[in-house]
Amino acid sequence: MSFPEGVDRDSMMKQAQNIWTMLDEMAENDHGAYRKFIDKHMKEGKEYMKPAEPHMCVMTMITSTKRKYFINFCSWNKVPDPKTPEEAIPVIGTQVLQDKDENGDFSYSGVAFSPKILEEFGIDCINLSDRSSLINLAIDYIHNQHKITLSRSFSILPSTTRVKGNLQVLQKALQGKHQNSDEEFDGQLSDLEKTFGLQGSGAKDSLMNKLANLSTEDNTQEKHAPNIQIPGLGKEQPKKQNLIEEVSSTNQRQSSEVKTPTYSLEEKYKEENLEELILTIKLQGVNKVSECELDISEDDIELAVDNRYHLNVSFPYLIDDSNASAKFNKSNSSLVISLPVQT
Structure with a gap:
């Protein structure tokens, strides 16, 4: 069991002990509710522990070298949703990786968003402007993280090719970004599980992953999310005509009457x-x-x-x-x- 960097172990252990105390009382007083609680969190824990899944792949290039660059958009339950439409969109990204195919060498990386974000703004998004905004936000993120300037001209690969590069390497890279192994902490939790009894055996990972997700949501967002936003994220918000305005070194700001066409x-x-x-x-x-x-x-x-x-x-x-x-x-x-x- 492991948690993101920056988490207070003592605080998390205290919360874990409180949870196990609550479950112990529930097991004694209402066994049916206890079993239902365990089953529910086991199921949710399995969903939470799934690796990032490929959603869509975008091809562009590194402007300085004209080298092909593929951005792999991944859907991952471990990436939280923004709490409000005005907040930055959390994203976790990998390092820049290298590979080659029949057309030659290329660079690639992965960016993981929450399933909700990709459902609204990903490959099946009806509004092409919304989808382009998300792709440009990913380009901004890669530039900020790796100091690589990518071309704003891009193409989305067919849905039959949702990933370019090695998927297993991408998944491991994302997992490595999100977690920092802590064997000592995991051992302490295992001791708690043993003292709690056989009825709770196996529930440790799922429950504590949920606890980690809830307790470190603010920490995860602050660490992994650049200041990127899509105004009007919430469906209850009124739709804005211009979702994002970009000003680059090569293009001067256009007047409000001049639009960038789709x-x-x-x-x-x-x-x-x-x-x-x-x-x-x-x-x-x-x-x-x-x-x-x-x-x-x-x-x-x-x-x-x-x-x-x-x-x-x-x-x-x-x-x-x-x-x-x-x-x-x-x-x-x-x-x-x-x-x-x-x-």
């Missing part, structure tokens, strides 16, 4: 070779391509629609900008740009 960047393969990137930009209210100003280079693209939209996207690969082409779809006001990748 977009996606997908890879198109011919057989097993990457052929081109397809950038799709949603431009609600735009009726023709002549309203758009495009500036395409081999590593990024800038789009501007006078007083309405502005977008700058960095490419994860060098593209053949001389052969790029754009097509505007009037039926859904979307601009589709084909970007051949340099060979």
Whole structure:
């Protein structure tokens, strides 16, 4: 049994003793309630002890080296929800890891959020702007933790590929971040379990994990959560039009009337070779391509629609900008740009 760093052992032992005293009295006076209590916490303890599960994987790149970088979003019961919509979203992240596949070397890491956060803002989120905000928050977190600047241009891998890299290594890395082993404390709890009697045998881990979760919630949030928020997190809160505003060193702050359009960047393969990137930009209210100003280079693209939209996207690969082409779809006001990748 182990607990996050910074937990007062004496305080936790005192709480453990109080719990065992309460259960001892319950076992003597109301055996049915005692059995129900134990069963309930055994079940909850098993859920709590499950490792982080892959939810979605996002591909971007390290801007300084153009190296591929995969962010593995994981759902984990050990990450608490924010107490209010205004509070920072707790997140636990791994170190930067390295791996390779048939396309070459790449870097990757894991970020774990509570199941509720990923249910509302993850891969199945209806509002693409909400999902993009969560992904950008993860990019901010990685930058703050590891001093790595990642491109804001990203693509979400298909749901059939929810993890990139070694899942077991990611799970162990997350577990190592969350817990600091303490054999002496675990031994003391085992002694308590023995003195409590055989009826409570096996309940130690589940009950104490729940106790750790409740007693260290504030400690976990403070240690692992950067100052990241999604306003309007609670469903009872009114929806805000702009969830997050970013100001980077390369982009000046836009006026409140100019919006960043929703977009996606997908890879198109011919057989097993990457052929081109397809950038799709949603431009609600735009009726023709002549309203758009495009500036395409081999590593990024800038789009501007006078007083309405502005977008700058960095490419994860060098593209053949001389052969790029754009097509505007009037039926859904979307601009589709084909970007051949340099060979």
